[in-house]
Amino acid sequence: MMTAVGEPPELKKYSGLQRAAALLLALGQEHGIPIWQQLGDDEIKELSGSISTLGRVPAVVVEYLLAQFSSEVSSITTLHGSYETTERLLEGVLAPERVKDIMDDIRGPSGRTMWDKLSNVSEGVLAGYLKSEHPQTVAVILQKLKPDHAARVLASLPRDFGTEVVMRMLKTETVQKDVIVQVEQTLKSEFMTNLSRSARRDPHETMAELFNALDRSTEEAMLGALDERAPEAAERIRGLMFTFEDLGNLLPSAIQVIVRNCNKRELALALKGAPEGMKQLFFGAMTERAAKLMRDDMTSMGPVRARECEAAQGNLVTLAKDLGERGEIMLADPKSDDAMIY
Structure with a gap:
């Protein structure tokens, strides 16, 4: 849409597609039907997707867009684009099966199209x-x-x-x-x-996550019992579990991300009960000053209960898995044949 005299400054943050989406939302079903009927499926999906994520559109923007499209509008409230308003709009324009297909595409679950x-x-x-x-x-x-x-x-x-x-x-x-x-x-x-x-989930994966959340003594007792009754299942669950020790196999860049995102008190507790090699791995991901402060914190804690260290280590594992699922770290060396990339 071309810039004209009187263009509200708020308009600058809207792309051409978003301006078209706001205009069609403002026109509604009655006045918008002739336009929707001239669009192809791809165009409808693109505009529908934009409407569904439009959110609040200031009145001055709506007024300006309508003025450019037809005539001056002086009294119009703000609009709110959402999945629901998009679906209601399309229901009055398209056949039910087309509406369903389009809404399925823009609603997700894992992507708009x-x-x-x-x-x-x-x-x-x-x-x-x-x-x-x-x-x-x-x-x-x-x-x-x-x-x-x-x-x-x-x-x-x-x-x-x-x-x-x-x-x-x-x-x-x-x-x-x-x-x-x-x-x-x-x-x-x-x-x-x-x-x-x-995509039905392997029950062994579910059990591995459950076992990851157990305290160490219960986890070892349960896996020991499974070793006797279902050794193959126990071995498979062990292979799927991601433990605190597995953090030692992460790339240095992944450890740095974990350090930036973790609770420093919990990190100190986790490292208090960790092997020396694991301590050095995490200290190496910090600045020299931060590593010194962390060592001082660990010393000042004095004796701590093993279960407190284990709980803190479990929270670090949970954080690592969350970061992996968000794509911020890889939970293994990407060059490895056994890499687990989340």
Whole structure:
């Protein structure tokens, strides 16, 4: 939208897409229907996604947009874009099945669109599905993914197949819209549906998390009992558990992130009962002054109960796992074949 005299300063923070979304929200169903009916599915999804995250739009912005679109509006309250107002708006414009598809795409759970959702699928799972597809189809999909995720998927494909995909990507010019829509529908009906059906969690993973939360004596007693009654299950649970000792295998950069985000009192308690090598690993992630202060704190504590140290160590493990799930650290060396990347 072009800048004009009288443009409110608040308008500057709205992109072109957000301005269009605010305008359509202001027009409502009655006046907006002719516009919505002229849009394609991709455009509707894009605008709907923008409306659903629009939040509060100041009255001066709404008035200016409507004035530019039709005529001066002098009395209009602020609008509030949300998932609910988006859905109500679309229900008066589109067929119910189209509304459901569009709202499913923009609502999540792990992404606003099909391509956002696909970027949340691990490269191994996605590559396992794509290696049986036509190289041209794979080329179209990789071009729609974020570059870093596409690179990991490409590296996970068989080498010859991956090379063929790269050749297709180099030769591909503008992909026709109907081809992208067809690929998107196939991914939605086949891959994503099958993925959700197969994503039932391994009970051993659940038990590993439960055991991680136990105090050490209870954990050892339970695993010992399992060793006698179900040794294979016990071994598998041990392999899935992430313990305080496993922090010693993290990259120095990951330890630095943990140090920045942890409670320093708990860190001192955790290190008080840790092996010397673990202490040096954490001290090495601090400045010389911070490490000295940490040693002084540990000394001034005097004797502490073992269970207090274990509880603090457990909290550090929980923090590390939370940071891993948010993508701020990797819970292993990425070059390792056994890397656990969260």
